[in-house]
Amino acid sequence: MTESVRVPPSVWRNPWHFLAFGFGSGTLPKAPGTWGSLVALPFVPLWQMLPDWGYWLLLGLTMLFGFWLCGRVAADLRVHDHEGIVWDEMVGMWITLWLVPEGWQWLLLGFAMFRVMDILKPWPIHWIDRHVHGGVGIMLDDVLAGVFAWLAMQLLIWGLAWL
Template structure:
């Protein structure tokens, strides 16, 4: 990963956009960001569904702004270290997920597969939508794909 400007993470916006620092991993920052999202999910999983969904809406809206600001401050669209989008994408994957570590891990793997693979329309959205919304939307779509797969696995296992 490119070297960040001196004091970059001291700015709370950048610190959040970089996933509390998890996006600074030298290799696979998206995977490290998703791992941090798992840790943050552990207490979130106990929220009532309506509150959990509200949390996702708020973190998505916040993420559009955070990712846009961090991207502008670096002068790079969707810098690999910006992983707030992975947080929200993983949390979408885990909407109404069954409880237990097995499901948490399956959700992690499914989300990473769709986030890396980027099947249609994820890849198209990633290429044509700019700004903070563009940074967020491909991970939201990956999260929706992973959510559908997770729920199908739950229904048929």
């Protein structure tokens, strides 16, 4: 569960805070998770140039880094899960779009699919959001939302291939 708290000035001074706040996108007053998800999109075409295993490796690294980053920034701010911390949404978006065809239509569809999963939080995402704490807890619900959205995207791609 996120907590609504004012934007800390450290976002603009501390590089870890700036990164966790999605390069500042998490400071926007309305729907910071949506803005953080949007900020993740320009990275995807670059990452799609990598071999599939390279993109997969980046997902693993950004997720592991996120466990540490989100935990550190939450501890620095003394807030369990500041709504402005959006690194978790960024990683969730990147997971959603792994192995998805290139093109803006797929980026927009993946964005919508991830936001739906992140907002609805189907089981077990909702349970994890409430019961797992620290950097792992901040990250894990969005990682799972990304996995659910990725599965939905892959089913859609597979279904379209059969048409």
